[in-house]
Amino acid sequence: MDFTFSDEQVALHRRLRDFATRELADDVASREQAQEFWWDGWKRCAAEGVLGLPIPVEHGGSGHDPVTCAHALEGLGYGCRDNGLLMSAGAHLWAAAVPIWKFGSARQKQRLLPDLCAGRTIGAHAITEPGSGSDALSLRAQARRGSGGYLLNGRKRFVTNGPIADVLIVYATIDPGLGFTGVTAFLVDRDRPGLRIEPDRAKSGLRTAPWAELVLDDCEVPADMRLGAEKQGRAVFAATMAWERALLLAPLLGAMQRQIDECVRFAGQRRQFGRRIGGFQSVAHTIADLQVRLESARLLTYRAAAELAHSTDSVFSEMAKLQTSEAAVRTFLTAIDLHGGQGYTTEAGIERDLRDALGTRISSGTSALQREVIAGKLGLRSGGTGA
Numbered sequence: 065m066d067f068t069f070s071d072e073q074v075a076l077h078r079r080l081r082d083f084a085t086r087e088l089a090d091d092v093a094s095r096e097q098a099q100e101f102w103w104d105g106w107k108r109c110a111a112e113g114v115l116g117l118p119i120p121v122e123h124g125g126s127g128h129d130p131v132t133c134a135h136a137l138e139g140l141g142y143g144c145r146d147n148g149l150l151m152s153a154g155a156h157l158w159a160a161a162v163p164i165w166k167f168g169s170a171r172q173k174q175r176l177l178p179d180l181c182a183g184r185t186i187g188a189h190a191i192t193e194p195g196s197g198s199d200a201l202s203l204r205a206q207a208r209r210g211s212g213g214y215l216l217n218g219r220k221r222f223v224t225n226g227p228i229a230d231v232l233i234v235y236a237t238i239d240p241g242l243g244f245t246g247v248t249a250f251l252v253d254r255d256r257p258g259l260r261i262e263p264d265r266a267k268s269g270l271r272t273a274p275w276a277e278l279v280l281d282d283c284e285v286p287a288d289m290r291l292g293a294e295k296q297g298r299a300v301f302a303a304t305m306a307w308e309r310a311l312l313l314a315p316l317l318g319a320m321q322r323q324i325d326e327c328v329r330f331a332g333q334r335r336q337f338g339r340r341i342g343g344f345q346s347v348a349h350t351i352a353d354l355q356v357r358l359e360s361a362r363l364l365t366y367r368a369a370a371e372l373a374h375s376t377d378s379v380f381s382e383m384a385k386l387q388t389s390e391a392a393v394r395t396f397l398t399a400i401d402l403h404g405g406q407g408y409t410t411e412a413g414i415e416r417d418l419r420d421a422l423g424t425r426i427s428s429g430t431s432a433l434q435r436e437v438i439a440g441k442l443g444l445r446s447g448g449t450g451a
């Protein structure tokens with residue numbers, strides 16, 4: 065498979081990298097401490113076209129193919145130090161705009177996509193519940209048909225962008241007796257009667273990406289706001305996960321590269337025992353291993369992105385997600401060690417990257433769940449889609 069990038073792809077990568085270095089590299093520490101979403105950063109991303117990258121031009125996006133998006137977002141992640149902002153942008157893109165593009169009616173696309181692509185509105189995706197996470201489709205939320213639409217009842221949690229979202233994709237079953245086959249997706253505007261959005265508990269990392277609990281108490285959703293057909297929720301969810309697992313962590317590839325570059329620089333300058341620490345073989349090999357791990361995550365991400373152009377059934381999305389999130393944790397942990405006491409300071413910011421990376425091993429399905437799905441696709445287990 066040829067991943068030689070065209071001049072246009074390289075130019076887009078460089079443009080987003082330069083943009084992020086220039087406009088998204090401010091000190092995230094105080095916002096992170098206050099768990100504040102960066103509205104200004106969001107608007108800058110919107111103005112740069114980040115929030116509609118894969119969506120066709122006719123719906124207000126830029127119409128870039130998934131591989132181009134992956135490469136572009138890697139550049140963004142290299143320059144931007146606010147991983148939470150990029151998590152919010154990723155959830156918005158891959159778990160809201162893309163499913164609306166793929167499964168929405170002409171009217172839904174016309175009404176929702178231009179504003180989402182322009183960042184005037186924000187999207188979110190709500191499937192996880194107190195009783196269902198990895199086994200996402202065993203959800204309990206129910207959708208009862210009523211006059212002119214549906215009444216949704218249940219609770220969702222850990223919904224990234226929940227507190228700031230304008231439109232949320234919410235999953236509920238039209239008949240608990242049907243198991244996962246009854247699951248149906250709905251587009252819920254944040255001001256629907258019966259929807260309460262409550263900020264969720266403080267989290268360890270990705271603190272600038274706000275998340276929420278949803279309480280659905282006879283929440284009225286008009287029939288024309290169902291996303292896809294009744295009982296098509298499993299397909300909507302599976303396609304969403306294929307896109308999200310392939311591409312949500314693409315910015316993290318850039319963040320890892322930035323950190324490895326910094327390790328190389330530090331190892332070339334810091335002297336102990338009369339020599340540069342990069343001259344110690346154990347240090348040099350440790351950094352070499354970081355780059356090898358990053359390259360494998362990068363190639364899996366490109367491969368997963370390339371597969372999306374044909375199908376959402378490939379096993380590469382799960383492999384990319386698993387490898388990238390695990391590589392990120394190893395990279396930032398190792399970078400702390402390599403920097404010694406300085407690496408352990410909050411000022412260095414590496415511990416923040418590490419806390420952010422820990423969350424990526426859980427979101428879009430835990431590492432164990434990715435292995436379960438990969439095993440299932442290899443014919444070893446029943447498999448599942450997982451959240």
Ligand SMILES: Cc1cc2nc3c(=O)[nH]c(=O)nc-3n(C[C@H](O)[C@H](O)[C@H](O)COP(=O)(O)OP(=O)(O)OC[C@H]3O[C@@H](n4cnc5c(N)ncnc54)[C@H](O)[C@@H]3O)c2cc1C
Binds near residue numbers: 189424427429430433
């Ligand atoms: C940063 C972040 C952002 C998130 N954003 C969203 C969002 O926007 N929308 C949303 O709906 N949800 C979101 N989530 C929720 C996320 O999808 C779930 O937390 C995740 O799927 C795990 O579910 P759980 O927390 O219920 O854990 P559980 O499913 O209860 O898992 C607990 C433990 O059991 C293990 N386990 C479970 N099943 C198996 C198995 N078959 N084999 C081996 N081990 C297993 C898990 O790996 C884990 O270690 C987010 C989570 C995080 C951390």
